[in-house]
Amino acid sequence: MTLAIFFGCTFIAFGPALGLFLFTIARDPLRIIIFIAGAFFWLVSLLLSSLIWFIAIKASDPRDEPLQKGLLIFGVMFSVLLQEAFRFLYYKLLRKAIEGLVALSEDGCSPISIQQMAYVAGVGFGFMSGAFSMINLLADALGPGTVGIHGDSQLYFLTSAFMTMVLIFLHTFWGILFFHGCEHRRWWEITAVIVMHLAVSGSTFCNPLYMGSLVPSYLLMATAATWAYLLSGGSAQNLQRFLLCKSCSVMGTGDPAGSSGYLDQCWGGKRVSQGLE
Amino acid sequence: MITFMNNSDSEEEPCNERTSLMSAESPPVPSYQDGLQPSEAGEVQAHRKRRTGSSRSPNNIADGNMSDSGVPVREGTLENEEEELTLKYGAKHVIMLFVPVTLCMIVVVATIKSVRFYTEKNGQLIYTPFSEDTPSVGQRLLNSVLNTIIMISVIVVMTVFLVLLYKYRCYKFIHGWLILSSLMLLFLFTYIYLGEVLKTYNVAMDYPTLFLVIWNFGAVGMICIHWKGPLQLQQAYLIMISALMALVFIKYLPEWSAWVILGAISIYDLMAVLCPKGPLRMLVETAQERNEPIFPALIYSSAMMWTVGMAKPDTAARGPSQQTWDAAEDGREDHRSPSHTDSQMSETRSPVPTRPITSFEELEEEERGVKLGLGDFIFYSVLVGKAAATASGDWNTTLACFVAILIGLCLTLLLLAVFKKALPALPISITFGLVFYFSTDNLVRPFMDTLASHQLYI
Numbered sequence: 001m002t003l004a005i006f007f008g009c010t011f012i013a014f015g016p017a018l019g020l021f022l023f024t025i026a027r028d029p030l031r032i033i034i035f036i037a038g039a040f041f042w043l044v045s046l047l048l049s050s051l052i053w054f055i056a057i058k059a060s061d062p063r064d065e066p067l068q069k070g071l072l073i074f075g076v077m078f079s080v081l082l083q084e085a086f087r088f089l090y091y092k093l094l095r096k097a098i099e100g101l102v103a104l105s106e107d108g109c110s111p112i113s114i115q116q117m118a119y120v121a122g123v124g125f126g127f128m129s130g131a132f133s134m135i136n137l138l139a140d141a142l143g144p145g146t147v148g149i150h151g152d153s154q155l156y157f158l159t160s161a162f163m164t165m166v167l168i169f170l171h172t173f174w175g176i177l178f179f180h181g182c183e184h185r186r187w188w189e190i191t192a193v194i195v196m197h198l199a200v201s202g203s204t205f206c207n208p209l210y211m212g213s214l215v216p217s218y219l220l221m222a223t224a225a226t227w228a229y230l231l232s233g234g235s236a237q238n239l240q241r242f243l244l245c246k247s248c249s250v251m252g253t254g255d256p257a258g259s260s261g262y263l264d265q266c267w268g269g270k271r272v273s274q275g276l277e
Numbered sequence: 278m279i280t281f282m283n284n285s286d287s288e289e290e291p292c293n294e295r296t297s298l299m300s301a302e303s304p305p306v307p308s309y310q311d312g313l314q315p316s317e318a319g320e321v322q323a324h325r326k327r328r329t330g331s332s333r334s335p336n337n338i339a340d341g342n343m344s345d346s347g348v349p350v351r352e353g354t355l356e357n358e359e360e361e362l363t364l365k366y367g368a369k370h371v372i373m374l375f376v377p378v379t380l381c382m383i384v385v386v387a388t389i390k391s392v393r394f395y396t397e398k399n400g401q402l403i404y405t406p407f408s409e410d411t412p413s414v415g416q417r418l419l420n421s422v423l424n425t426i427i428m429i430s431v432i433v434v435m436t437v438f439l440v441l442l443y444k445y446r447c448y449k450f451i452h453g454w455l456i457l458s459s460l461m462l463l464f465l466f467t468y469i470y471l472g473e474v475l476k477t478y479n480v481a482m483d484y485p486t487l488f489l490v491i492w493n494f495g496a497v498g499m500i501c502i503h504w505k506g507p508l509q510l511q512q513a514y515l516i517m518i519s520a521l522m523a524l525v526f527i528k529y530l531p532e533w534s535a536w537v538i539l540g541a542i543s544i545y546d547l548m549a550v551l552c553p554k555g556p557l558r559m560l561v562e563t564a565q566e567r568n569e570p571i572f573p574a575l576i577y578s579s580a581m582m583w584t585v586g587m588a589k590p591d592t593a594a595r596g597p598s599q600q601t602w603d604a605a606e607d608g609r610e611d612h613r614s615p616s617h618t619d620s621q622m623s624e625t626r627s628p629v630p631t632r633p634i635t636s637f638e639e640l641e642e643e644e645r646g647v648k649l650g651l652g653d654f655i656f657y658s659v660l661v662g663k664a665a666a667t668a669s670g671d672w673n674t675t676l677a678c679f680v681a682i683l684i685g686l687c688l689t690l691l692l693l694a695v696f697k698k699a700l701p702a703l704p705i706s707i708t709f710g711l712v713f714y715f716s717t718d719n720l721v722r723p724f725m726d727t728l729a730s731h732q733l734y735i
Contacts, residue, residue, distance in 0.1 A: 029372040033687060040684045043677055047716050050724040072727060079735040128680070132725060133734060135672040156732070163734055200734070207732040
């Protein structure tokens with residue numbers, strides 16, 4: 001395979017994530033730490049789900065093909081559930097961290113809000129998930145070979161890259177939705193995230209019938225994106241204003257509706273007026 | 278080890294490496310406008326002096342041990358305000374450590390993956406005499422444990438030796454030792470490294486050019502590390518030599534021995550820092566008694582200090598030289614010496630009385646530096662490099678180890694903030710790294726490979 005494939009797939013898969021990281025996360029040390037901790041939590045969830053799958057595999061007959069396939073499906077679903085469980089655990093941890101940060105700050109305001117943490121955590125999860133899916137593929141893409149020479153799909157690398165990209169985005173949005181649901185005790189949001197994740201993972205079982213996996217995933221991503229945008233305080237007017245580059249003196253509308261008490265005071269006006277985000 | 282760095286009274290401190298590493302007196306709270314980032318982590322003053330110049334090649338003599346820097350017990354006499362300031366610096370300092378550690382690991386992994394020389398087995402060091410080429414698993418395990426015992430004993434002996442040297446004030450000897458070691462690293466190992474890289478990419482270089490390049494690299498490195506130089510250049514050199522040292526370890530330590538040694542060294546680190554009779558602790562206490570800096574060694578420092586304006590003429594004058602003075606006269610230190618003399622010095626001094634805040638002082642940005650001993654760099658890089666070299670070509674394992682080490686570092690800083698006493702920096706990171714290496718290599722890899730072959734995504 002060629003260098004073009006390598007670079008192309010790398011940038012397709014990780015370009016948006018890199019942009020998100022560089023422009024929103026890299027400047028703030030606290031966000032970088034939350035990002036890496038998010039990656040770590042995803043990693044731990046993967047570890048545990050691999051452990052379960054490994055035990056199941058070893059305990060079963062390796063020649064029984066349908067059983068192995070069934071175990072794989074079970075492994076995937078279990079992994080998804082475990083990832084969401086760890087997202088919840090991470091939410092709990094970040095909640096505690098916010099309390100600590102508030103206690104340490106001089107004006108009673110945390111330097112970072114739970115919504116921002118949700119976003120960063122989502123990016124962290126997504127990046128790690130994408131990296132684990134894609135990096136080995138990219139390393140192989142640098143070496144010799146022909147894609148699909150045995151009759152498999154020739155679009156393997158490209159579709160993997162696109163799938164990785166959509167998954168990174170999805171994790172970001174799911175992070176926002178999930179944390180919002182936990183924050184406001186809206187269980188249906190949490191359930192929606194879990195169902196979406198299961199749906200996306202399940203749709204990949206259609207591969208190599210890429211219409212069945214990529215298209216639904218992108219549709220779900222668009223849905224999740226809109227939903228997360230609305231939950232974060234966005235609206236059609238905001239979007240219009242942004243696109244038409246109208247100068248915006250009401251950045252405070254970025255404050256999500258219904259944030260908790262002190263956050264209102266911190267993030268509704270004060271912090272924003274100081275130019276902090 | 279990691280400890281808090283307290284305010285230092287820079288105006289009275291002579292201009293030497295510790296003042297440059299320590300920040301000047303911490304500015305009063307209002308003038309620190311840097312976005313106020315309190316974080317869960319405590320402030321980091323991670324000093325580790327590790328001797329990096331261990332000549333691991335058989336033909337070299339001394340300098341075998343890794344020196345870990347013990348950290349002097351932080352004197353918990355901070356006022357509340359200072360405490361808050363301390364904690365506010367936490368997140369930024371964590372990142373100031375993340376970046377060099379990441380860079381070192383990237384250099385090591387890139388070299389391991391491209392230059393085949395460092396993954397070929399070409400003999401072993403004299404410190405690990407038992408070979409692992411035995412057929413039975415039990416024998417191999419036994420050999421690796423024996424290798425570890427020998428290696429750790431060498432380190433302990435060297436550390437004790439250095440503590441004794443320090444106790445009996447044989448400074449010149451230590452200086453010479455350290456300079457010799459850094460000479461060897463900067464010239465010999467760089468020459469070998471450059472040779473292998475050129476071989477890998479099939480680039481021809483004639484001897485005069487090679488001599489010029491190596492001479493310049495080495496000479497500037499010696500000057501930067503042992504005397505004065507721009508801060509970033511010095512940091513770059515320290516990262517380079519840590520990477521070189523880590524590569525030597527990766528090449529010459531047999532596989533199982535490397536893992537056992539990593540585990541054993543973290544345990545040793547834990548004991549040397551926390552036990553009352555540990556060599557590092559004794560070293561620190563001796564330095565405290567004498568009220569002088571712990572013998573300078575190779576420490577990575579990210580101290581920055583800019584003085585703008587004329588609020589403090591003497592510090593302004595010293596500013597540039599302080600900035601470049603990092604670990605200036607420090608040679609390589611062979612022992613695991615705590616590198617917290619600086620913090621001790623600052624701790625024993627009284628904090629500077631609050632100055633009236635002038636406009637000049639507001640322009641002044643004094644940031645406390647963060648120091649991390651090169652031994653930590655080396656062992657982190659050894660772990661990640663070994664993962665890259667031996668994990669069946671799997672990049673996931675390398676990535677997992679990398680994240681695990683960073684999180685371990687973060688957690689160590691957090692524990693530091695919670696417990697407020699000197700803590701060793703190696704154990705948590707290395708433990709996480711080892712756990713993640715073995716579990717990713719054996720559990721996650723088959724799972725991800727199966728998923729990738731069916732193009733499933735989780």
